[in-house]
Protein backbone atom coordinates (compact mmCIF):
# COMPACT_ATOMS: atom_id res chain seq x y z
CA UNK A 397 0.00 0.00 0.00
CA UNK A 398 2.80 2.45 0.93
CA UNK A 399 6.10 1.52 -0.61
CA UNK A 400 9.42 3.34 -0.26
CA UNK A 401 12.03 2.46 -2.88
CA UNK A 402 15.58 3.59 -2.07
CA UNK A 403 14.36 6.92 -0.79
CA UNK A 404 16.96 9.48 0.26
CA UNK A 405 16.34 12.97 1.62
CA UNK A 406 19.20 15.41 1.82
CA UNK A 407 18.36 18.91 3.07
CA UNK A 408 20.00 21.90 1.34
CA UNK A 409 22.45 22.32 4.25
CA UNK A 410 23.83 18.83 3.57
CA UNK A 411 22.01 16.94 6.36
CA UNK A 412 21.02 13.49 5.14
CA UNK A 413 17.84 12.85 7.11
CA UNK A 414 16.82 9.65 5.32
CA UNK A 415 19.26 7.33 3.64
CA UNK A 416 18.31 4.81 0.90
CA UNK A 417 15.12 3.80 2.67
CA UNK A 418 13.18 0.80 1.36
CA UNK A 419 10.09 -0.19 3.27
CA UNK A 420 6.61 -1.45 2.54
CA UNK A 421 3.46 -1.07 4.62
CA UNK A 422 0.77 -3.56 3.60
CA UNK A 423 -2.91 -2.63 3.29
CA UNK A 424 -4.56 -2.56 6.71
CA UNK A 425 -1.21 -2.88 8.47
CA UNK A 426 0.01 -0.66 11.29
CA UNK A 427 3.73 -0.07 11.07
CA UNK A 428 5.45 1.83 13.84
CA UNK A 429 8.56 3.79 13.02
CA UNK A 430 10.65 4.14 16.13
CA UNK A 431 13.97 5.80 16.76
CA UNK A 432 15.71 8.57 18.69
CA UNK A 433 15.14 12.28 18.12
CA UNK A 434 16.50 13.58 14.85
CA UNK A 435 16.83 10.16 13.17
CA UNK A 436 14.52 11.14 10.28
CA UNK A 437 11.08 9.93 11.33
CA UNK A 438 9.12 13.09 10.59
CA UNK A 439 11.01 13.59 7.32
CA UNK A 440 10.02 10.05 6.25
CA UNK A 441 6.40 10.71 7.07
CA UNK A 442 6.18 14.08 5.33
CA UNK A 443 7.53 12.60 2.11
CA UNK A 444 4.43 10.39 1.90
CA UNK A 445 2.05 13.31 1.60
CA UNK A 446 4.56 15.44 -0.30
CA UNK A 447 5.08 18.07 2.35
CA UNK A 448 8.72 17.23 1.65
CA UNK A 449 10.07 15.95 -1.69
CA UNK A 450 12.68 13.17 -1.68
CA UNK A 451 16.11 13.88 -3.16
CA UNK A 452 16.13 10.48 -4.85
CA UNK A 453 14.15 7.25 -4.95
CA UNK A 454 10.39 6.98 -5.18
CA UNK A 455 7.33 6.38 -3.06
CA UNK A 456 4.34 4.40 -4.33
CA UNK A 457 0.85 4.61 -2.89
CA UNK A 458 -1.34 1.73 -3.98
CA UNK A 459 1.12 1.08 -6.81
CA UNK A 460 1.08 4.67 -8.05
CA UNK A 461 4.19 6.86 -7.99
CA UNK A 462 3.13 9.80 -5.80
CA UNK A 463 5.40 12.28 -7.56
CA UNK A 464 2.87 12.15 -10.41
CA UNK A 465 -0.13 12.79 -8.15
CA UNK A 466 -1.39 16.29 -7.43
CA UNK A 467 -0.43 16.97 -3.77
CA UNK A 468 -3.87 18.26 -2.85
CA UNK A 469 -5.57 15.20 -4.31
CA UNK A 470 -2.95 13.00 -2.62
CA UNK A 471 -3.62 14.51 0.81
CA UNK A 472 -7.31 13.70 0.55
CA UNK A 473 -6.38 10.04 0.64
CA UNK A 474 -4.05 10.46 3.60
CA UNK A 475 -5.07 11.45 7.11
CA UNK A 476 -2.27 13.21 8.93
CA UNK A 477 -1.86 13.64 12.68
CA UNK A 478 1.02 16.04 13.11
CA UNK A 479 3.59 16.06 15.88
CA UNK A 480 2.38 18.34 18.74
CA UNK A 481 -1.25 18.02 17.54
CA UNK A 482 -1.36 21.40 15.81
CA UNK A 483 -5.01 22.32 16.30
CA UNK A 484 -6.08 25.78 15.13
CA UNK A 485 -6.37 27.76 18.37
CA UNK A 486 -9.00 30.17 17.04
CA UNK A 487 -11.32 27.43 15.78
CA UNK A 488 -13.72 25.34 17.85
CA UNK A 489 -13.23 21.62 18.35
CA UNK A 490 -16.02 20.92 15.85
CA UNK A 491 -14.50 23.20 13.20
CA UNK A 492 -11.02 21.79 13.81
CA UNK A 493 -12.36 18.28 13.28
CA UNK A 494 -14.15 19.35 10.10
CA UNK A 495 -11.05 20.94 8.53
CA UNK A 496 -10.69 18.48 5.66
CA UNK A 497 -14.43 18.25 4.85
CA UNK A 498 -14.33 22.07 4.77
CA UNK A 499 -11.44 22.03 2.29
CA UNK A 500 -13.34 19.44 0.27
CA UNK A 501 -16.27 21.86 0.03
CA UNK A 502 -18.84 19.89 2.03
CA UNK A 503 -21.92 21.82 3.14
CA UNK A 504 -21.98 23.18 6.68
CA UNK A 505 -24.62 20.66 7.79
CA UNK A 506 -22.67 17.71 6.37
CA UNK A 507 -19.46 18.97 7.94
CA UNK A 508 -20.94 19.37 11.38
CA UNK A 509 -22.62 15.99 11.21
CA UNK A 510 -19.41 14.24 10.19
CA UNK A 511 -17.34 16.07 12.82
CA UNK A 512 -19.83 15.11 15.54
CA UNK A 513 -19.68 11.44 14.49
CA UNK A 514 -15.90 11.48 14.63
CA UNK A 515 -15.73 13.16 18.01
CA UNK A 516 -18.04 10.43 19.28
CA UNK A 517 -15.77 7.83 17.73
CA UNK A 518 -12.72 9.09 19.63
CA UNK A 519 -14.66 9.33 22.88
CA UNK A 520 -15.48 13.04 23.08
CA UNK A 521 -19.12 13.99 23.51
CA UNK A 522 -19.71 16.54 20.70
CA UNK A 523 -22.48 18.34 22.58
CA UNK A 524 -20.13 18.89 25.49
CA UNK A 525 -16.84 19.58 23.72
CA UNK A 526 -17.80 20.58 20.17
CA UNK A 527 -17.99 24.32 20.83
CA UNK A 528 -14.92 24.59 23.01
CA UNK A 529 -11.58 25.94 21.84
CA UNK A 530 -8.41 23.83 22.00
CA UNK A 531 -7.05 25.66 25.05
CA UNK A 532 -10.19 24.60 26.94
CA UNK A 533 -9.26 20.92 26.58
CA UNK A 534 -6.84 18.65 28.42
CA UNK A 535 -3.77 17.39 26.57
CA UNK A 536 -5.32 13.96 26.03
CA UNK A 537 -8.54 15.48 24.70
CA UNK A 538 -6.57 17.63 22.25
CA UNK A 539 -4.82 14.52 20.98
CA UNK A 540 -8.18 12.85 20.42
CA UNK A 541 -9.33 15.82 18.36
CA UNK A 542 -6.12 15.46 16.33
CA UNK A 543 -7.01 11.83 15.58
CA UNK A 544 -10.65 12.70 14.78
CA UNK A 545 -9.50 15.38 12.38
CA UNK A 546 -7.20 12.95 10.56
CA UNK A 547 -10.08 10.50 10.13
CA UNK A 548 -12.54 13.10 8.88
CA UNK A 549 -12.52 12.30 5.16
CA UNK A 550 -12.28 8.56 5.88
CA UNK A 551 -8.87 8.22 4.18
CA UNK A 552 -7.49 4.69 3.63
CA UNK A 553 -4.07 5.79 4.86
CA UNK A 554 -3.11 7.45 8.14
CA UNK A 555 0.18 9.09 8.99
CA UNK A 556 0.52 9.63 12.70
CA UNK A 557 3.53 11.54 13.97
CA UNK A 558 3.86 10.98 17.72
CA UNK A 559 0.09 11.49 18.10
CA UNK A 560 0.12 10.60 21.80
CA UNK A 561 3.43 12.23 22.58
CA UNK A 562 2.29 15.13 24.71
CA UNK A 563 0.45 13.32 27.53
CA UNK A 564 1.38 11.47 30.69
CA UNK A 565 1.92 7.68 30.55
CA UNK A 566 -1.49 6.78 32.01
CA UNK A 567 -3.48 8.88 29.53
CA UNK A 568 -1.19 7.70 26.80
CA UNK A 569 -1.89 4.05 27.55
CA UNK A 570 -5.59 4.83 27.52
CA UNK A 571 -5.39 6.58 24.14
CA UNK A 572 -3.34 3.71 22.75
CA UNK A 573 -5.96 1.17 23.81
CA UNK A 574 -8.74 3.22 22.28
CA UNK A 575 -6.80 3.62 19.10
CA UNK A 576 -6.17 -0.14 18.88
CA UNK A 577 -9.88 -0.76 19.31
CA UNK A 578 -10.67 1.79 16.60
CA UNK A 579 -8.09 0.29 14.26
CA UNK A 580 -9.53 -3.20 14.72
CA UNK A 581 -12.74 -1.96 13.08
CA UNK A 582 -11.34 0.65 10.66
CA UNK A 583 -8.34 -1.33 9.31
CA UNK A 584 -6.53 1.74 8.04
CA UNK A 585 -3.05 1.47 6.60
CA UNK A 586 -1.06 3.30 9.25
CA UNK A 587 2.46 4.61 9.50
CA UNK A 588 2.88 5.57 13.14
CA UNK A 589 5.92 7.45 14.39
CA UNK A 590 7.09 7.30 17.97
CA UNK A 591 10.34 7.52 19.87
CA UNK A 592 8.95 5.25 22.58
CA UNK A 593 9.80 1.58 22.04
CA UNK A 594 7.05 0.57 24.47
CA UNK A 595 4.45 2.31 22.31
CA UNK A 596 5.96 0.86 19.12
CA UNK A 597 5.72 -2.66 20.54
CA UNK A 598 2.21 -2.21 21.77
CA UNK A 599 0.68 -0.81 18.59
CA UNK A 600 2.73 -2.10 15.70
CA UNK A 601 1.99 -5.14 13.55
CA UNK A 602 5.57 -4.55 12.51
CA UNK A 603 8.21 -2.16 13.82
CA UNK A 604 10.81 -0.33 11.80
CA UNK A 605 13.67 0.59 14.12
CA UNK A 606 15.44 3.65 12.79
CA UNK A 607 18.96 4.68 13.51
CA UNK A 608 20.18 7.81 11.83
CA UNK A 609 18.09 7.72 8.65
CA UNK A 610 18.48 3.98 8.12
CA UNK A 611 16.40 0.99 9.08
CA UNK A 612 18.23 -1.23 11.50
CA UNK A 613 15.47 -3.80 11.76
CA UNK A 614 11.98 -4.26 10.30
CA UNK A 615 10.12 -7.08 12.02
CA UNK A 616 7.12 -7.96 14.18
CA UNK A 617 7.41 -6.82 17.83
CA UNK A 618 8.21 -10.25 19.30
CA UNK A 619 11.11 -10.58 16.90
CA UNK A 620 12.49 -7.11 17.59
CA UNK A 621 12.39 -7.81 21.32
CA UNK A 622 13.44 -11.44 21.15
CA UNK A 623 16.08 -11.23 18.48
CA UNK A 624 17.44 -7.71 18.00
CA UNK A 625 19.16 -7.62 14.60
CA UNK A 626 22.05 -5.37 15.59
CA UNK A 627 23.74 -4.18 18.78
CA UNK A 628 22.12 -0.80 18.13
CA UNK A 629 18.62 -2.33 18.23
CA UNK A 630 19.48 -4.38 21.31
CA UNK A 631 20.61 -1.20 23.01
CA UNK A 632 17.57 0.77 21.91
CA UNK A 633 15.16 -1.94 22.96
CA UNK A 634 16.82 -1.98 26.34
CA UNK A 635 17.82 -4.43 28.98
CA UNK A 636 14.28 -4.86 30.26
CA UNK A 637 13.07 -6.43 27.05
CA UNK A 638 11.91 -9.49 29.00
CA UNK A 639 9.35 -7.19 30.59
CA UNK A 640 8.35 -5.67 27.26
CA UNK A 641 7.85 -9.17 25.88
CA UNK A 642 5.11 -9.65 28.42
CA UNK A 643 2.99 -7.22 26.45
CA UNK A 644 3.40 -9.06 23.14
CA UNK A 645 3.19 -12.67 24.29
CA UNK A 646 -0.35 -14.05 24.34
CA UNK A 647 -1.72 -16.59 26.81
CA UNK A 648 -2.11 -19.95 25.08
CA UNK A 649 -3.99 -23.07 26.17
CA UNK A 650 -0.74 -24.94 26.73
CA UNK A 651 0.33 -22.36 29.31
CA UNK A 652 -2.54 -23.15 31.65
CA UNK A 653 -2.83 -25.35 34.68
CA UNK A 654 -5.97 -27.38 35.11
CA UNK A 655 -6.90 -27.54 38.77
CA UNK A 656 -9.98 -29.55 39.80
CA UNK A 657 -13.20 -27.77 38.92
CA UNK A 658 -16.15 -28.00 41.29
CA UNK A 659 -19.59 -26.42 41.27
CA UNK A 660 -21.24 -24.26 43.90
CA UNK A 661 -23.98 -26.79 44.57
CA UNK A 662 -21.68 -29.83 44.76
CA UNK A 663 -21.69 -31.50 48.18
CA UNK A 664 -18.61 -30.35 50.07
CA UNK A 665 -17.39 -33.86 50.92
CA UNK A 666 -17.55 -34.94 47.29
CA UNK A 667 -15.53 -31.86 46.27
CA UNK A 668 -13.00 -32.56 49.02
CA UNK A 669 -12.62 -36.15 47.93
CA UNK A 670 -11.85 -34.98 44.39
CA UNK A 671 -9.27 -32.51 45.56
CA UNK A 672 -7.64 -35.05 47.83
CA UNK A 673 -7.47 -37.67 45.11
CA UNK A 674 -5.88 -35.17 42.71
CA UNK A 675 -3.54 -33.87 45.39
CA UNK A 676 -4.79 -30.33 44.75
CA UNK A 677 -4.54 -27.55 47.31
CA UNK A 678 -7.44 -25.70 45.80
CA UNK A 679 -10.18 -26.04 43.22
CA UNK A 680 -11.85 -23.59 40.88
CA UNK A 681 -15.51 -23.02 41.66
CA UNK A 682 -18.05 -22.42 38.89
CA UNK A 683 -21.69 -21.44 39.33
CA UNK A 684 -24.62 -23.31 37.74
CA UNK A 685 -24.21 -21.29 34.52
CA UNK A 686 -20.59 -22.62 34.43
CA UNK A 687 -19.28 -19.14 35.05
CA UNK A 688 -16.38 -18.39 37.34
CA UNK A 689 -17.43 -17.86 40.93
CA UNK A 690 -14.18 -18.27 42.82
CA UNK A 691 -12.18 -20.93 44.54
CA UNK A 692 -12.27 -23.50 47.27
CA UNK A 693 -9.01 -23.48 49.19
CA UNK A 694 -7.03 -26.01 51.12
CA UNK A 695 -7.87 -24.16 54.32
CA UNK A 696 -11.54 -25.11 54.06
CA UNK A 697 -10.30 -28.69 53.81
CA UNK A 698 -7.60 -28.27 56.41
CA UNK A 699 -9.80 -26.75 59.12
CA UNK A 700 -12.55 -29.31 58.84
CA UNK A 701 -10.23 -32.27 58.40
CA UNK A 702 -8.08 -30.87 61.22
CA UNK A 703 -11.03 -30.72 63.59
CA UNK A 704 -11.84 -34.34 62.91
CA UNK A 705 -8.22 -35.40 63.38
CA UNK A 706 -7.80 -33.39 66.62
CA UNK A 707 -10.76 -35.00 68.28
CA UNK A 708 -9.79 -38.34 66.85
CA UNK A 709 -13.38 -38.74 65.78
CA UNK A 710 -15.11 -39.14 62.47
CA UNK A 711 -16.61 -35.85 61.27
CA UNK A 712 -20.02 -35.51 62.85
CA UNK A 713 -22.22 -35.13 59.78
CA UNK A 714 -25.37 -35.02 61.88
CA UNK A 715 -24.12 -31.99 63.81
CA UNK A 716 -22.96 -30.30 60.60
CA UNK A 717 -26.33 -30.92 59.02
CA UNK A 718 -28.09 -29.46 62.09
CA UNK A 719 -25.89 -26.38 61.96
CA UNK A 720 -26.68 -25.95 58.28
CA UNK A 721 -30.38 -25.89 59.08
CA UNK A 722 -31.50 -29.51 59.50
CA UNK A 723 -31.56 -31.39 56.23
CA UNK A 724 -29.02 -29.99 53.71
CA UNK A 725 -25.43 -31.27 53.96
CA UNK A 726 -22.82 -28.53 53.39
CA UNK A 727 -22.09 -27.63 49.79
CA UNK A 728 -19.15 -25.99 48.10
CA UNK A 729 -21.11 -22.71 48.27
CA UNK A 730 -20.68 -22.66 52.05
CA UNK A 731 -16.90 -22.56 51.81
CA UNK A 732 -16.14 -21.05 48.40
CA UNK A 733 -14.43 -17.68 48.21
CA UNK A 734 -15.16 -15.17 45.52
CA UNK A 735 -12.53 -14.47 42.97
CA UNK A 736 -13.30 -12.57 39.83
CA UNK A 737 -9.93 -12.16 38.23
CA UNK A 738 -10.23 -13.62 34.75
CA UNK A 739 -8.97 -12.91 31.26
CA UNK A 740 -9.80 -14.20 27.80
CA UNK A 741 -7.42 -16.64 26.12
CA UNK A 742 -5.02 -14.70 23.90
CA UNK A 743 -4.65 -11.76 26.29
CA UNK A 744 -1.10 -10.53 26.74
CA UNK A 745 0.85 -11.96 29.66
CA UNK A 746 1.39 -8.42 30.86
CA UNK A 747 -2.33 -8.06 31.49
CA UNK A 748 -2.36 -11.33 33.43
CA UNK A 749 0.53 -10.12 35.51
CA UNK A 750 -1.04 -6.76 36.34
CA UNK A 751 -4.34 -8.48 37.07
CA UNK A 752 -2.62 -10.76 39.57
CA UNK A 753 -1.12 -7.74 41.27
CA UNK A 754 -4.38 -5.81 41.23
CA UNK A 755 -6.39 -8.67 42.76
CA UNK A 756 -3.52 -9.76 44.95
CA UNK A 757 -4.13 -13.24 43.54
CA UNK A 758 -1.84 -16.22 43.05
CA UNK A 759 -3.57 -17.12 39.80
CA UNK A 760 -5.89 -15.82 37.09
CA UNK A 761 -8.73 -17.76 35.50
CA UNK A 762 -8.65 -17.91 31.71
CA UNK A 763 -11.85 -18.15 29.65
CA UNK A 764 -12.43 -18.97 25.99
CA UNK A 765 -14.45 -16.95 23.42
CA UNK A 766 -17.70 -18.31 24.79
CA UNK A 767 -16.70 -17.33 28.35
CA UNK A 768 -16.12 -20.97 29.31
CA UNK A 769 -13.44 -21.70 31.86
CA UNK A 770 -10.34 -23.28 30.29
CA UNK A 771 -7.70 -23.18 32.99
CA UNK A 772 -5.65 -20.97 35.25
CA UNK A 773 -2.43 -19.05 34.77
CA UNK A 774 -0.11 -19.10 37.78
CA UNK A 775 3.07 -17.05 38.22
CA UNK A 776 5.14 -20.17 37.52
CA UNK A 777 3.29 -20.81 34.28
CA UNK A 778 3.58 -17.15 33.33
CA UNK A 779 7.32 -17.41 33.64
CA UNK A 780 7.36 -20.59 31.52
CA UNK A 781 5.25 -18.88 28.86
CA UNK A 782 7.75 -16.05 28.70
CA UNK A 783 10.59 -18.55 28.28
CA UNK A 784 8.64 -20.34 25.57
CA UNK A 785 8.26 -17.15 23.61
CA UNK A 786 11.92 -16.18 23.93
CA UNK A 787 13.10 -19.70 23.00
CA UNK A 788 10.79 -19.78 19.98
CA UNK A 789 12.38 -16.62 18.61
CA UNK A 790 15.88 -17.83 19.27
CA UNK A 791 15.01 -21.02 17.36
CA UNK A 792 13.68 -18.90 14.49
CA UNK A 793 16.90 -16.96 14.32
CA UNK A 794 19.04 -20.12 14.42
CA UNK A 795 16.92 -21.66 11.67
CA UNK A 796 17.35 -18.58 9.52
CA UNK A 797 21.10 -18.69 10.09
CA UNK A 798 21.22 -22.36 9.11
CA UNK A 799 19.14 -21.62 6.00
CA UNK A 800 21.47 -18.78 5.07
CA UNK A 801 24.51 -21.03 5.49
CA UNK A 802 22.87 -23.74 3.38
CA UNK A 803 22.14 -21.20 0.67
CA UNK A 804 25.69 -19.83 0.65
CA UNK A 805 27.15 -23.37 0.65
CA UNK A 806 25.09 -24.36 -2.37
Ligand SMILES: Nc1ncnc2c1ncn2[C@@H]1O[C@H](COP(=O)(O)OP(=O)(O)OP(=O)(O)O)[C@@H](O)[C@H]1O
Pocket residue numbers: 407408409411412413432433434435436437438439440479591
Ligand atom coordinates in the same frame (compact mmCIF):
# COMPACT_ATOMS: atom_id res chain seq x y z
N1 LIG B 1 14.31 21.81 6.90
C1 LIG B 1 15.40 21.21 7.34
N2 LIG B 1 16.63 21.64 6.98
C2 LIG B 1 17.74 21.02 7.41
N3 LIG B 1 17.75 19.96 8.23
C3 LIG B 1 16.56 19.49 8.66
C4 LIG B 1 15.33 20.10 8.24
N4 LIG B 1 14.30 19.41 8.82
C5 LIG B 1 14.87 18.45 9.55
N5 LIG B 1 16.22 18.47 9.46
C6 LIG B 1 17.21 17.59 10.08
O1 LIG B 1 16.96 16.27 9.60
C7 LIG B 1 17.15 15.31 10.63
C8 LIG B 1 15.88 14.49 10.81
O2 LIG B 1 14.82 15.35 11.27
P1 LIG B 1 13.36 14.77 11.58
O3 LIG B 1 12.49 15.92 11.91
O4 LIG B 1 12.95 13.93 10.44
O5 LIG B 1 13.67 13.89 12.85
P2 LIG B 1 12.68 13.08 13.81
O6 LIG B 1 13.19 11.67 13.79
O7 LIG B 1 11.29 13.31 13.45
O8 LIG B 1 13.02 13.69 15.25
P3 LIG B 1 12.04 13.98 16.53
O9 LIG B 1 11.90 12.65 17.22
O10 LIG B 1 12.85 14.93 17.33
O11 LIG B 1 10.77 14.54 16.01
C9 LIG B 1 17.54 16.11 11.86
O12 LIG B 1 18.92 16.10 11.98
C10 LIG B 1 17.03 17.51 11.57
O13 LIG B 1 17.82 18.49 12.20
Ligand SMILES: [Mg+2]
Pocket residue numbers: 437438439479557
Ligand atom coordinates in the same frame (compact mmCIF):
# COMPACT_ATOMS: atom_id res chain seq x y z
MG1 LIG C 1 9.70 14.24 14.42
